[in-house]
Structures are given as C-alpha cells and as structure tokens.
Amino acid sequence: MFTYLRHGLAAVLISAAVMSPVLAQDWREQYPELTIGISSGENETDAIARNEPYAAYLSEALGVPVKIVRGTDYAAIVEAMRSEHVHIASVGPAAYALARKIMGEDVAPVAVTLDNEGNLGYYSVIAVRADSPYQSLEDIKGKSFAFADPNSTSGYAVPSYYLATELDTSADEYFSEVAFSGGHEQSVMALVNGTFEAVATHWRNEEAGNIQTMESKGLIEEGSTRIIWTSPVIPNTPVMILTTLPQELQDEFKAALLAFPTADPEGFAAYTRGTSSGYVEATHEDYLDVVAITEFNAAERRRTAN
Template identity: 40%
Template sequence: MTLTAAIIGATALTSTAALAQAADWREEVPVFRIGILGGENEADRLREHSCQQAYLEERLGVPVELYPASDYAGVMQGLLAGQLEFAGLGSSGYAGISLQNPDAVEPLYTTMQIDGSLGYYAVMYTRADSGITSLEEMEGHSLAFADPNSTSGYLVPSYELAAEEGLVLEAFFSETGFGGGHEQAVIAVLNGQYDAGVTWTSGVGDINEGYSRGNLRSMVDKGMLDMSEIQIIWRSNLITNGPRVIRSDLPQELKDLVMGAMMQLQVADRDCFDAINDGESMGYWPINHEFYEPIINMRRELQGDR
C-alpha cells in the first residue's frame, strides 16, 4: 500500500467514525427544543427568536423548535422534565432549578453589557405624573412585581428592600401583586392599576432610549413606551446577567456545537444577536455555576423565610 493510499484510507475511516458519532447524538436528540421565557408578547418573542432557530438548525443539522411559556416557571419545569434542551434564564430562574436539581442544567454563557460588565439592575418606576418621586414616597402605595421567578422583577427587589432598606413589604406597600411579566407590569402602571413596578435594565446608555438593553429598551423599540411617561425612583445593586443553559444529560458533542455556534452569533448575524438580547450588548461571555452562587443563596434564604 502506498503512503497516499494509507492516508486516504485513514481519512476515510476517521470521517466514517466522525459521521457515525454525529449520527449517534442526532438519533438521541432528533429535535433541539428551545424554551423562551414567558410574560411578554408571545408573537414578538417568536419573531425575535426565529433567526436563532434558523441559525442553529443550519449548524446542528437537526430541526430546532421554539417553545414560549406563559410564565418563567413553564421554562424551568420544561428543563427539569427533559422536555426542553436549551433556554435563556434569569439568574433567579437558574437558582430555582439548581435548588430543585443541581444536576439538571449547565450554564454556558451570559451577556456582556456595552460597558463590559456582566450584570444589570432592577429598577422601580412610577408614572411621571404620579407625584411619587422616591422610594420613601411609595409608603401606602401599590407595587407590581413582574413574575415570582424573575430576578429583577421579584427576587432582588423583595430581598434588597427588606434587607437593605429595612422595609416590611406587607406593611410598607398598600398592596403588592404580579403583573404577569415585565411588559405587562409596565402597562399596568401606565394604566393606573398599580402605583409602581419593578423591571430590569442595563443601566448604561441613553435613558431616553430605555438604556442600552432591558425591558424598558425593548418596549421603547416596539413603540410601547416613551421614557417620558415614567420615572425611576429606586435602583438595586448590580445583578448577575442570566445564563443560557443546556440540559446536563445531553451529549457533550451537542453541548460543544451549541456553545461554539452561539459564541459566534454576534459576528455571524449581529441583527439576530441584538434581537434575542433585548437591545445592544458587547457579546457573550462563558460562565459557570459559581457565577450564580450569590443569587442561589439569596433565593434559598427567601424560600427559608417563607
């Protein structure tokens, strides 16, 4: 046998083995299912994520399906039950899954803000014409949280208002409730159903545009909000940006393919990257479980208090 023939033969065997290996994981995972957090307009979320669906289908070689949930818990339970392979979560959602089953999912990466930070802020807002201009003036008024599994829309505000501001929420506010999502809570405040709400924002960039990214920016971009309609009266400490997670029991080759593809997204399709990240950001950054331990401890403590 000549050297050339040997090389060709070895290459053929390697290629055959690689194809067999690739076929193996695709037989195990014939469809890649992505969970989309609820609490916002479902049609908008499906439209925003359709580019990611097409992008991953091309790179994974299997159909990709999008599953929007009616609330945060729907995505969390889908991952825990093995009905979803991949999802973007808030830090509190990841903490909730980790506390139920530490081996269920792995965090792959998070989003880096335009200032290079890996965090964002919870903010409390009121209608600009409400006459309420500070947290102190919220005493005796009503507050809309976004979702019980939202980091910025519930976990961090409720924790920091109690632990750092010294408030007993049930006594300080006349009423607290859940708006059914970040967008819905803003609309409820604008419509006078609540005096204030909490949501998330990068806290960097032009405030008149709703900052660089976050729920306020998303609503401004959609024409649902003019920042002159609201005022921000309280801001949290920096919160870790939420992770994109993948089920831990999936084949490692699939995890590597997803990670590689998504880390290239801002270069391969910048418009798609911005669409699925609610505004402008610098890129993705690899993270691990330890990055979220402060939020996990916070959620554990609140669960213990309840």
C-alpha cells in the same frame, strides 16, 4: 402552556471537515430535534419574532431542527427542563437558581451575554409614573405595587431581598397593595394606566431595558415613567443546558452559541435588538449570590407564613 416555533423540516448536516461523521451521527440519532425554552417579559408575538433568527441559526449550525418553546412563566420552563421536554433555556438568574434547586447538577449555565459596553450585568429598578410626586422608596410606602413574576430576578427576587435586608420589612408590610402582574411589560402597562403606583422591572443602561424597549415599540409614551430605585448589579441571564445530554451535543451547542455574533451578525443583532456585543462562558459560581438571594426570600416566606 407553550407556544411552538419550528425551523426546518430536515436537518442541515455540519460539514464533515468540521467534525467526524461518527460523532455527528451519534447524538443526532438520539436527538433529531432540539428544544429551547424561553419565558420572555415581552408579549408573545414579539418574543417569538425576536427568537426566530436564534432558532434558524442554531438549526443550521447544529444540523438538526431547533424548536423554540415559550412558557407561560419561568416555572413552566424549569418544569419542562426537569421533564426533559426542553433541553436548553434562557429564563433569568432566579429561574436558573430554581432549576438548580430542583435538578441539581443536571443543569448548568453555558454562557452569558455581554452588553455593548462589555458589561456582564443588569439591574432591578422600581419605576413610578413620571407625573407622580414620588422620588424615593420612602415616598411609595403605603402605595400600590406590582412585581412581575415570582421567579423573576429583577421583577421580584432582588427588590424583595432589598426590602427585607435594607429596610427590615416586606412588600406586604410596606405597600398597601401587592400583586404579580404576570410579566415585565404587564407591570409597566399597569403602572402607566394607573393600576399601580410603582412597579419593579429590569434595566440595563440608558439605552436598554424593559421601559426603553416598550417605548421603542410604541407600547408606552417616551418619558411616561421615572426610576426611583436601582439595585446593585445582577449577573446577566445565563443560557443553561441539561448536563444529561451527550457531551458532544453540549460541546457543539456551546461552540455554536459563542460563535453566533460573528457567524450570523444580522441574526444576532435581531435576536438581541442590537444591545449585546457577544457571549462569554458562564459557570454556576457566577450565580451563587442569586441562589443565596432566592433561598433567603424562600426562608422569609416560610417564616412570615407561620
């Protein structure tokens, strides 16, 4: 289920000038290693490589080895947090809503990234092939369509909510064929290859998003897709943590995370692909709209199943 990445065999102790040895010793004895969960829309090799600077920085800053765990999907990481095999995670707003539903206040957001323009959000988009005749949602009615993952915010929750509330329909009713591709890259690859006529994915701005990243990596040709629908803004993915962890650990992780862009600018740039200017603190209240959307979608699924 998971791919593991380890950094360092021994702990690197934080300077005694930074914090008291007593506090430093307490939580590190209980947690001699920390695990961070990810479930990226990109392929496994690229996801692991991109997270290496993140794990290396935190290993040094916190004074214990940090292990990156990549789940097969968002739900796998949430389940790993519930069983305390993962302590910290970044898996999307809808997956955070799922975690909160399952674990309640035992999980909470710590911080969220800003893009290079200082924005706190991104978008769900529906894309078609550039050479297709489709220009609007009305044009793809009755066509084949792919979501990314059932716990993806931009790849499922938001477009499903829009179909239900704005068009008074569902994906199953609106499209001739509906499937989950398994991830954002898989959706766009299937679109370009002709498996589907439209797909949902994520987009931040003209320079950043799933499609732009895939173009820059040579996975698809530049200009091979076209966006025909863009959602309202979605709050960025939160970094969430188990609140059952020692408070000193939580506080030190939060401080290290917020300092990442300035303490290790090269590592931060590699981790974010240069698309983020830093972090700001986040709270549960920032994600109330996403929680409401996921609850609405769940109620709709129950209603249509009966």
